[in-house]
Amino acid sequence: MFSAQTYVERRQALAHRMEGRGLVVLPGNGESPINYPNNAYRFRQDSTFLYYFGLDVPGLVGVLDTDTGEATLFGDDFTVDDIIWMGPQPKIAELAVKVGVTKSAPIARLETTIAEATARGRAIHIMKPYRGETRLMLERIVPDAFLAPSEALIMAAVAQRDKKSAEEIAEIEKACAIGYKMHTLAMSMCRPGVREQDIAGAIEGVALREGWGTSFHSIVSQHGETLHNHSHAGTLQEGRLLLVDAGAEANSNYCSDFTRTTPVSGKFTTKQKEIYDIVLAANNHAIKVSGPGVRYVDVHLSSARVIVEGLHGLGLVMGDIDAAVAAGVHALFMPHGLGHQMGLDVHDMENYGEQYVGYNAETPRSTDPACSTCRMGRRLEPGMVVTVEPGLYFVPELIAKWRAEKRATEFVNYDRVETYLDFGGIRLEDDMLVTETGTRLLGKRLPITTEEVEAATAASLG
Amino acid sequence: MFSAQTYVERRQALAHRMEGRGLVVLPGNGESPINYPNNAYRFRQDSTFLYYFGLDVPGLVGVLDTDTGEATLFGDDFTVDDIIWMGPQPKIAELAVKVGVTKSAPIARLETTIAEATARGRAIHIMKPYRGETRLMLERIVPDAFLAPSEALIMAAVAQRDKKSAEEIAEIEKACAIGYKMHTLAMSMCRPGVREQDIAGAIEGVALREGWGTSFHSIVSQHGETLHNHSHAGTLQEGRLLLVDAGAEANSNYCSDFTRTTPVSGKFTTKQKEIYDIVLAANNHAIKVSGPGVRYVDVHLSSARVIVEGLHGLGLVMGDIDAAVAAGVHALFMPHGLGHQMGLDVHDMENYGEQYVGYNAETPRSTDPACSTCRMGRRLEPGMVVTVEPGLYFVPELIAKWRAEKRATEFVNYDRVETYLDFGGIRLEDDMLVTETGTRLLGKRLPITTEEVEAATAASLG
Numbered sequence: 076m077f078s079a080q081t082y083v084e085r086r087q088a089l090a091h092r093m094e095g096r097g098l099v100v101l102p103g104n105g106e107s108p109i110n111y112p113n114n115a116y117r118f119r120q121d122s123t124f125l126y127y128f129g130l131d132v133p134g135l136v137g138v139l140d141t142d143t144g145e146a147t148l149f150g151d152d153f154t155v156d157d158i159i160w161m162g163p164q165p166k167i168a169e170l171a172v173k174v175g176v177t178k179s180a181p182i183a184r185l186e187t188t189i190a191e192a193t194a195r196g197r198a199i200h201i202m203k204p205y206r207g208e209t210r211l212m213l214e215r216i217v218p219d220a221f222l223a224p225s226e227a228l229i230m231a232a233v234a235q236r237d238k239k240s241a242e243e244i245a246e247i248e249k250a251c252a253i254g255y256k257m258h259t260l261a262m263s264m265c266r267p268g269v270r271e272q273d274i275a276g277a278i279e280g281v282a283l284r285e286g287w288g289t290s291f292h293s294i295v296s297q298h299g300e301t302l303h304n305h306s307h308a309g310t311l312q313e314g315r316l317l318l319v320d321a322g323a324e325a326n327s328n329y330c331s332d333f334t335r336t337t338p339v340s341g342k343f344t345t346k347q348k349e350i351y352d353i354v355l356a357a358n359n360h361a362i363k364v365s366g367p368g369v370r371y372v373d374v375h376l377s378s379a380r381v382i383v384e385g386l387h388g389l390g391l392v393m394g395d396i397d398a399a400v401a402a403g404v405h406a407l408f409m410p411h412g413l414g415h416q417m418g419l420d421v422h423d424m425e426n427y428g429e430q431y432v433g434y435n436a437e438t439p440r441s442t443d444p445a446c447s448t449c450r451m452g453r454r455l456e457p458g459m460v461v462t463v464e465p466g467l468y469f470v471p472e473l474i475a476k477w478r479a480e481k482r483a484t485e486f487v488n489y490d491r492v493e494t495y496l497d498f499g500g501i502r503l504e505d506d507m508l509v510t511e512t513g514t515r516l517l518g519k520r521l522p523i524t525t526e527e528v529e530a531a532t533a534a535s536l537g
Numbered sequence: 538m539f540s541a542q543t544y545v546e547r548r549q550a551l552a553h554r555m556e557g558r559g560l561v562v563l564p565g566n567g568e569s570p571i572n573y574p575n576n577a578y579r580f581r582q583d584s585t586f587l588y589y590f591g592l593d594v595p596g597l598v599g600v601l602d603t604d605t606g607e608a609t610l611f612g613d614d615f616t617v618d619d620i621i622w623m624g625p626q627p628k629i630a631e632l633a634v635k636v637g638v639t640k641s642a643p644i645a646r647l648e649t650t651i652a653e654a655t656a657r658g659r660a661i662h663i664m665k666p667y668r669g670e671t672r673l674m675l676e677r678i679v680p681d682a683f684l685a686p687s688e689a690l691i692m693a694a695v696a697q698r699d700k701k702s703a704e705e706i707a708e709i710e711k712a713c714a715i716g717y718k719m720h721t722l723a724m725s726m727c728r729p730g731v732r733e734q735d736i737a738g739a740i741e742g743v744a745l746r747e748g749w750g751t752s753f754h755s756i757v758s759q760h761g762e763t764l765h766n767h768s769h770a771g772t773l774q775e776g777r778l779l780l781v782d783a784g785a786e787a788n789s790n791y792c793s794d795f796t797r798t799t800p801v802s803g804k805f806t807t808k809q810k811e812i813y814d815i816v817l818a819a820n821n822h823a824i825k826v827s828g829p830g831v832r833y834v835d836v837h838l839s840s841a842r843v844i845v846e847g848l849h850g851l852g853l854v855m856g857d858i859d860a861a862v863a864a865g866v867h868a869l870f871m872p873h874g875l876g877h878q879m880g881l882d883v884h885d886m887e888n889y890g891e892q893y894v895g896y897n898a899e900t901p902r903s904t905d906p907a908c909s910t911c912r913m914g915r916r917l918e919p920g921m922v923v924t925v926e927p928g929l930y931f932v933p934e935l936i937a938k939w940r941a942e943k944r945a946t947e948f949v950n951y952d953r954v955e956t957y958l959d960f961g962g963i964r965l966e967d968d969m970l971v972t973e974t975g976t977r978l979l980g981k982r983l984p985i986t987t988e989e990v991e992a993a994t995a996a997s998l999g
Contacts, residue, residue: 107569108667109581110881111888114753116578119571159872159934162763205570207669273746280742284735291576301624410621419572426573472621 076327077242079175082129085235086139086146086175089127092231093141097198099228100189100217101127103135105208117288121209122419122426123202125328126236129174135167136185137176147178149185186216193218200225202232205426229427236424237416237432238458244508244517246329247418247460251506251518253285253323254331258521259531261295261319265337266533271295271307274319282323290330290421293321299336299500300468302411311339316347316499322421330421332462334504335521341534343525350467351501351525353385357465358503358523361413365455365463366513370438372452375413376445378465379405386467391491399486403444407477407487410470412449414462417506422450423460459509460517466502469495538789539704541637544591547697548601548608548637551589554693555603559660561690562651562679563589565597567670579750583671584881584888585664587790588698591636597629598647599638609640611647648678655680662687664694667888691889698886699878699894700920706970706979708791709880709922713968713980715747715785716793720983721993723757723781727773727799728995733757734769736781744785752792752883755783761798761962762930764873773801778809778961784883792883794924796966797983803996805987812929813963813987815847819927820965820985823875827917827925828975832900834914837875838907840927841867848929853953861948865906869939869949872932874911876924879968884912885922921971922979930962 093099103124106115120131128137128148136149148171153164171179180188189199199221204210213222239247257278264274275295282289296304297311299318311317317339322332336351338344343351361378365371380400386392386408392399399405416423416432424432433451434440441447451461474496478489506517522531529535555561565586568577582593590599590610598611610633615626633641642650651661661683666672675684701709719740726736737757744751758766759773761780773779779801784794798813800806805813823840827833842862848854848870854861861867878885878894886894895913896902903909913923936958940951968979984993991997 107571107578109569109578110584110667111884112667113887114883116569116571117754122572155934155938159932159938160763160765162760162766162934205572205574207671207673209669211669211673276742276744276746279745280738282738283741284738292579298624301622303622304624421576422573425575470621472617472625476617476621 076129076131076173079173081242082127083175085127087144088235089231090139090141090144092234093200093227096141096227097200098189098192099139099141099200101137101139101202102204102209102212103128103130103133103137104206105133107206107208119287120328122328122424123232125419126232128176130170131328132170134182135170136182138185138188145178146176147180147188148176149180149182151182189216193221200228202228203426203428224428229431233424233427233431236418238456239418239460239508240458243329243418244460246325246327247331247506248517249325249327250286250290250323250329250331253282253325254321254333255519255521256285257281257321257323258319258333258335261317261321262335262337262522262528262531263533263536265311265317265339266341267311267313267339269311269533271297271309271311274317275307278319278321285323286326287324287328290322290324290332293319295319295321297339297499299466299502300470300498302468313340314344315339316501318500318502320502320504328419330417330419331506331518332417332421332504333506333521334464334466334502335523335528336501336503337528337532341532342529346498348525349389350498353382354465354467354501354503355523356385357381358463358505361463361465362505362507362514362516365507365509367455367457367509367511370452370454371413371461372438372441372446372449375449375452376400378413379409379445382409382465382467391488391495392486393488394486399483401445402483402486404483404486406444406448407473407483408467408469409465410448410468410473411466412446412451414464414504415450417460417462455509457509457511461507461509462504463507464502464504466500468500469498470500471496538591538593538635541635543704544589545637547589549606550697551693552601552603552606554696555662555689558603558689559662560651560654561601561603561662563599563601563664564666564671564674565590565592565595565599566668567595569668569670581749582790584790584886585694587881588694590638592632593790594632596644597632598644600647600650607640608638609642609650610638611642611644613644651678651680655683662690664690665888665890686890691893695886695889695893698880700918701880701922701970702920705791705880706922708787708789709793709968710979711787711789712748712752712785712791712793715744715787716783716795717981717983718747719743719783719785720781720795720797723779723783724797724799724984724990724993725995725998727779727801728803729773729775729801731773731995732769733759733771733773733779736779737769740781740783747785748788749786749790752784752786752794755781757781757783759801759961761928761964762932762960764930775802776806777801778963780962780964782964782966790881792879792881793968793980794879794883794966795968795983796926796928796964797985797990798963798965799990799994803994804991808960810987811851812960815844816927816929816963816965817985818847819843820925820967823925823927824967824969824976824978827969827971829917829919829971829973832914832916833875833923834900834903834908834911837911837914838862840875841871841907844871844927844929853950853957854948855950856948861945863907864945864948866945866948868906868910869935869945870929870931871927872910872930872935873928874908874913876926876966877912879922879924917971919971919973923969923971924966925969926964926966928962928964931957931960932962933958
């Protein structure tokens with residue numbers, strides 16, 4: 076948690092942007108049951124609530140009056156009987172003070188507060204709920220007219236949250252330091268016969284020891300080409316590549332997100348190294364051309380050009396390189412965008428909607444196949460944190476689909492591409508801060524050249 | 538997952554018990570969002586669905602027709618586009634076959650199936666939902682008249698699930714083996730200066746490497762007297778006791794649950810050993826007197842008598858021991874029950890309601906302070922798995938409350954008790970199977986005598 080002043084200033088800025096628009100209602104998260112009501116997953120506070128009200132405690136709701144700038148914290152104090160089982164617990168009013176809020180009230184008062192405001196013709200602004208429990212609560216107390224997510228609130232929150240302060244960057248760097256330990260541990264465990272679950276469990280243990288836990292369900296797979304792959308059922312085999320896409324949350328819930336791809340046998344084959352070095356070049360190129368004022372969709376395309384050029388060199392792509400990029404040929408090999416914003420969420424503010432976070436009026440979402448897969452397209456600004464994660468995959472089902480549809484036959488040498496059907500995939504992901512003058516990678520850079528990665532594997536460590 | 542025949546037999550038995558009562562609707566769990574819709578906690582299937590339909594896959598609903606015995610699996614197949622990102626995926630009909638179900642249908646058909654049944658005057662039976670998403674779904678498709686949990690369904694499910702089969706016991710023993718590794722690792726890390734979070738993270742890493750993860754949020758605390766204590770914020774200090782209450786789920790989701798209490802400095806003090814040995818005696822006594830046909834509330838009271846007797850020996854309790862137990866004096870020192878059933882849930886079937894799982898018509902829940910805290914009171918039967926977890930705590934707030942209320946002043950030597958206010962708490966928990974002839978502890982028994990525990994700590998390991 077930051078100082079009370081930080082939260083006061085954040086709420087003041089929000090009230091200012093929303094001035095005269097009524098009440099902003101920000102529900103914190105409750106407990107999330109696993110298999111019965113009293114057995115809950117590790118509590119994770121809602122990121123918007125954390126940003127404006129800072130308290131990592133379940134069952135709270137923050138309300139901001141945009142006319143007066145006054146904030147109220149709603150929550151219920153523990154009973155004496157609760158305290159016997161839980162030990163001494165702070166009162167809601169004491170929690171409120173920690174984040175500079177002077178007014179607090181029991182949860183039951185929230186309903187009347189909202190009813191009174193709407194009776195006086197004032198509007199209610201909420202974010203879209205992503206948990207069933209929050210949705211049930213909002214549907215009960217917020218009039219139907221105000222149940223749609225508030226675009227004004229979303230745009231105000233994005234404008235604040237997408238520029239990270241120095242204290243936020245320091246927290247993200249803590250998460251990056253945990254990510255460094257996780258990935259180097261994974262590399263050091265990487266050898267034939269080890270189960271993917273062994274590595275996934277070991278690195279998640281690191282995330283739990285050092286911070287809140289993983290920032291998302293780790294991808295630890297020899298099927299790097301399967302982008303939505305959450306299985307850890309495989310056992311590492313000689314000659315394969317292990318893709319690990321994993322990050323941590325610091326105890327403050329700020330996130331990191333890194334991907335590395337490691338040869339199970341400790342050495343890349345020539346064929347693997349050729350592809351790997353193309354992805355590495357695309358990663359380094361993206362970092363080099365990024366900076367304040369640059370549109371991220373242009374970085375994506377520029378990085379995609381490096382990939383297409385590399386594949387051209389290997390004879391997998393034919394014809395004019397710029398024309399191939401313009402036709403979106405890279406989407407066959409990298410069917411995802413270059414990156415996303417990162418902060419209190421690993422995909423920062425993804426619950427607000429991509430059109431507000433990754434795009435804006437100046438840079439709307441494109442339907443062009445060359446850049447339609449990007450989560451983030453808009454101009455970079457100082458203080459933004461984005462991931463840089465080019466990849467190169469051979470997805471048998473996608474290759475078959477394109478070939479069947481005769482897509483880009485003038486650019487793709489399908490016969491040659493099909494000699495890579497058992498290749499898998501490679502992705503290399505770093506976390507980048509946009510500065511006033513350029514960019515800076517966050518955290519110590521993980522081993523990334525083939526030599527560095529080979530030196531970090533189990534085979535090399537003996 | 539067990540064989541298809543196992544699930545066929547379980548459903549047949551359920552249909553038989555519920556014969557002629559209409560449709561049983563068992564929703565599996567969906568994904569549970571952490572901080573935005575696409576970032577979910579580790580998927581955990583609903584235990585009732587797992588028991589009858591066995592599939593560890595989100596988004597399914599099982600329906601059993603109690604007249605015909607016919608089961609239907611509702612779920613949606615992945616699209617070709619999904620499969621490009623997820624790799625080859627089984628069809629719902631293929632999943633159904635794995636658990637002996639021959640009929641399957643898209644989720645959209647569930648609503649009409651229920652509507653058709655109720656139109657023909659048939660009843661719908663559901664369990665009480667514990668997740669907001671499930672509740673929203675059921676409220677949408679099940680008529681109000683059938684939204685209350687079905688007592689007939691609950692009682693039928695309890696009658697099946699509370700007797701574990703040999704293949705279930707084998708899975709619980711896998712979970713116990715993981716728990717053994719977790720607890721011995723915790724003991725080996727226990728020394729001054731180590732953070733509770735270090736130990737909690739390390740043992741959770743073991744649970745994730747070896748199985749699904751922890752069966753509940755681990756208690757790793759020097760405040761053992763705080764029963765509902767989920768904080769891992771402390772740093773281990775010389776002279777304190779560390780209480781670790783933690784268990785694992787095997788990949789099949791069968792659970793274990795153990796508690797051990799370890800001296801941070803590697804050696805129990807005389808005062809600590811005196812209390813510890815009382816708890817150990819209560820644990821061993823409870824295991825000895827348990828067996829088929831014995832009411833667990835009687836085991837609780839018999840074990841409580843060992844604790845009161847021990848405290849009498851130390852001068853903390855005065856007067857007649859049996860009268861003190863009858864007056865519920867042990868509830869000051871052990872304000873919880875002796876144990877609970879364990880299986881696919883660590884508190885097995887807790888979502889069904891304690892009155893059905895821990896009690897029954899023969900043994901209803903007691904309001905007598907001597908046994909009102911028990912989750913489980915009814916007669917043990919062969920195949921049941923229960924935890925045995927006596928404890929002895931000095932809860933300052935509870936002692937102050939009793940003293941202020943002048944409770945049991947003829948039995949409690951409050952002045953003496955107050956010399957233990959900084960003691961903390963001790964709990965020792967094992968997992969026990971009730972056999973045809975007696976009981977058997979599940980898993981290799983963790984170090985439990987003071988000598989065994991001391992030998993397993995960091996101090997002794999160097």
